[in-house]
Amino acid sequence: MTKSDLNTKMRTGLKKATSLMSRGKLAEAGLILDSLERICPSHPAVKYQQEKLLSGMGKRKVAGAKQARDFSGMLSLAHSMRQQEKFCEAIEACEELLKIDENVAEVFWEKGCAEQANGDYESAILSFSSLLKLDDSSASAFNNLGACLQQVKRLDESELMYRNALKLRPDYFEAKKNLGNLYIEAGSYHQAAVELRPFGDARSRAQLLECQYRLGRFSDYQTAAEELASIQPDNIRAAAITSFISQQISKENPFRFCPDPLDFIRVGEIETYVKDVEIFVGRSLSFLEEVDSKWEPMNKTTKSGYQSEGNLFDLYPAQMQEVRHICESELIRYREEYISRNCGLISHWPEKFDFNAWFVRLGKGGCQESHIHPSGWVSGVIYLQTVLNPEANEGAIQFSTHGFDLPIINQLPQSLTLQPERGQIILFPSSLFHKTVPLRQDVERSVIAFDLRPL
Numbered sequence: 001m002t003k004s005d006l007n008t009k010m011r012t013g014l015k016k017a018t019s020l021m022s023r024g025k026l027a028e029a030g031l032i033l034d035s036l037e038r039i040c041p042s043h044p045a046v047k048y049q050q051e052k053l054l055s056g057m058g059k060r061k062v063a064g065a066k067q068a069r070d071f072s073g074m075l076s077l078a079h080s081m082r083q084q085e086k087f088c089e090a091i092e093a094c095e096e097l098l099k100i101d102e103n104v105a106e107v108f109w110e111k112g113c114a115e116q117a118n119g120d121y122e123s124a125i126l127s128f129s130s131l132l133k134l135d136d137s138s139a140s141a142f143n144n145l146g147a148c149l150q151q152v153k154r155l156d157e158s159e160l161m162y163r164n165a166l167k168l169r170p171d172y173f174e175a176k177k178n179l180g181n182l183y184i185e186a187g188s189y190h191q192a193a194v195e196l197r198p199f200g201d202a203r204s205r206a207q208l209l210e211c212q213y214r215l216g217r218f219s220d221y222q223t224a225a226e227e228l229a230s231i232q233p234d235n236i237r238a239a240a241i242t243s244f245i246s247q248q249i250s251k252e253n254p255f256r257f258c259p260d261p262l263d264f265i266r267v268g269e270i271e272t273y274v275k276d277v278e279i280f281v282g283r284s285l286s287f288l289e290e291v292d293s294k295w296e297p298m299n300k301t302t303k304s305g306y307q308s309e310g311n312l313f314d315l316y317p318a319q320m321q322e323v324r325h326i327c328e329s330e331l332i333r334y335r336e337e338y339i340s341r342n343c344g345l346i347s348h349w350p351e352k353f354d355f356n357a358w359f360v361r362l363g364k365g366g367c368q369e370s371h372i373h374p375s376g377w378v379s380g381v382i383y384l385q386t387v388l389n390p391e392a393n394e395g396a397i398q399f400s401t402h403g404f405d406l407p408i409i410n411q412l413p414q415s416l417t418l419q420p421e422r423g424q425i426i427l428f429p430s431s432l433f434h435k436t437v438p439l440r441q442d443v444e445r446s447v448i449a450f451d452l453r454p455l
């Protein structure tokens with residue numbers, strides 16, 4: 001199923017479920033939501049409707065009709081704030097609600113979810129635990145509690161909570177995947193493989209290969225990699241790890257997406273596209289000063305630095321017009337430069353795609369930890385501010401075939417370090433691991449990063 005088909009299916013399903021709920025047909029709506037969850041386990045709209053469904057089935061406890069209206073309105077407000085990522089406001093609203101009534105499970109749900117999203121896992125653990133004292137039939141609460149416990153490294157308790165969630169809902173895919181990830185974190189690769197095996201999504205299939213490699217089952221790994229390459233030839237995560245593993249176990253890499261990614265790094269100059277680089281850089285930096293950004297945002301690799309949220313191309317189309325032109329033009333050159341190369345990166349170049357861009361500003365000690373861009377195809381960085389007199393490669397971008405702390409059992413992995421200059425643009429396959437060497441000096445390093453993403 002293509003991404004576009006998937007989106008249509010999800011939209012249609014959600015519409016149908018909402019309509020059924022509004023007509024009181026909760027059981028039928030529940031079946032549709034369950035089927036949507038199986039297709040896309042962490043879809044926020046599905047989760048939201050499931051929670052609404054639960055509340056419609058009478059699992060809320062609110063006393064008094066007038067108070068219920070006020071209470072319900074405030075709870076909706078808290079939910080809306082959480083959806084808008086205003087987590088502190090959502091938590092404050094929930095605290096006010098708890099002063100009125102401490103026995104409403106849904107308040108603890110909203111509060112716990114906001115705290116979890118805000119990175120306050122200890123508070124979220126308390127909230128989800130309180131919820132479960134009121135209602136121990138919430139598989140979602142057990143799952144989220146497990147995720148928070150995992151974040152604070154209470155792995156045994158986390159496993160128990162995921163198991164509780166699965167007892168309540170044996171087909172709860174998100175809990176199963178979380179359990180698989182927990183086992184990877186705990187180094188229990190055999191158990192992780194058992195949990196991840198039923199899943200067909202790109203990430204789980206690639207993780208399964210990683211488990212087989214870590215377990216030393218190279219023959220099983222090779223067979224599974226060949227099979228996956230035939231059904232998901234453009235699985236970015238699998239393409240990333242197989243470049244490394246094939247070298248380690250001296251086997252041919254069955255993934256032809258980009259087996260030699262270090263050969264596909266292109267360094268370009270912004271001056272090719274703009275009349276005056278200094279004016280462009282100055283204008284971009286002053287615009288980006290005004291863009292909302294977060295210090296060390298959750299689930300991102302930016303450390304000791306700020307990163308913008310959302311897609312800058314969508315949020316600021318006018319201000320980003322020049323940057324978009326540079327990205328599009330450089331991508332055309334990139335494709336032309338490698339057009340004769342026999343690999344999926346070039347031969348399967350997506351017909352339909354979009355662009356995603358974000359801004360990163362690092363200060364002293366700042367870096368990007370090693371990562372890939374699994375939803376991208378080609379990724380790039382425009383350098384607006386770099387280190388003038390770098391010490392020991394600080395601020396450099398380091399590319400490597402090695403990542404995810406996979407064990408090195410044979411040859412040292414291939415790598416390349418580039419010290420970028422202000423006004424340069426570097427493009428590379430999204431499957432190539434990269435990181436930034438931490439800044440030693442008290443200086444700023446500012447970039448616009450972007451992905452070309454297949455649709």
Ligand SMILES: [Fe+2]
Nearest residue numbers: 371373434449
């Ligand atoms: Fe990156």
